[in-house]
Amino acid sequence: MSEQTFLVLTVLAEGALHGYGIVQAVSALSEQRVVLRVGTLYGVLDRLSDDGLVGLDREEVHNGRLRRYYRLTEEGLTALARETSARAATARVAADRLRARGIRLAPEGGV
Amino acid sequence: MSEQTFLVLTVLAEGALHGYGIVQAVSALSEQRVVLRVGTLYGVLDRLSDDGLVGLDREEVHNGRLRRYYRLTEEGLTALARETSARAATARVAADRLRARGIRLAPEGGV
DNA sequence: CTGTATATATCGCTTAGTGATATATACTGC
DNA sequence: GCAGTATATATCACTAAGCGATATATACAG
16 A cells, blocks of 8 residues: 555545545644655546445535545544554564664654 | 564574575465565665675575575664554554444464 | 575566646736 | 645546566475
């Protein structure tokens, strides 16, 4: 699973959100490290929809603009849990090895 | 940075290693989740070399077979540290949100 | 003498992500 | 009044990364 996909799932884990909101939330979450292009976003959402990990929550009209909200499915939640465990585990190993080589990691924030 | 690239850097953080050894170490590290194809491996190594993150350590002859060892450069170590911090941070956020939704993560091993 | 493990390397295909573009409303600054 | 920015959707061609297949070569087990 790509970082982009992982971040979209993580954003949606907090609650349903619309496309543009997802882009902003991913930027915030990654501290501007990952800025999703709209082309990427729709690609990710399409694939996640096909895989049954996200679904359409609702559609709202906000200031004359349609907002399409997406939400995690149960399956999406499970997939995120699995991916998170795997990422935490590998990051832990990498951190251990870096520490063994005398490199201290800056305990980064993340929202 | 892709997971494949990250795992190769993590493997090399422990010490210099040859191509075939990297493939095996990545499998072990990810608990068979990521099995590098040789095509992927050489693509990753080429890109990392171009970016100055890994370099050739030495060449050995083992059982009549050449072994080409790769090692991390200082820059590679720094890049790995940065990536590890970022990954740990996002995994932490994801874990928090999953916990808030009542999902406990299996504290996976990782070598 | 066939299959498996070790070990390197290349090539074409597919897919994911990027950049550009398009459309549309609302608000802010000049 | 008009340009620029923010909000909001969507598509499309290009590029790059990863995958699968293939090739070459030695050593060892069955």
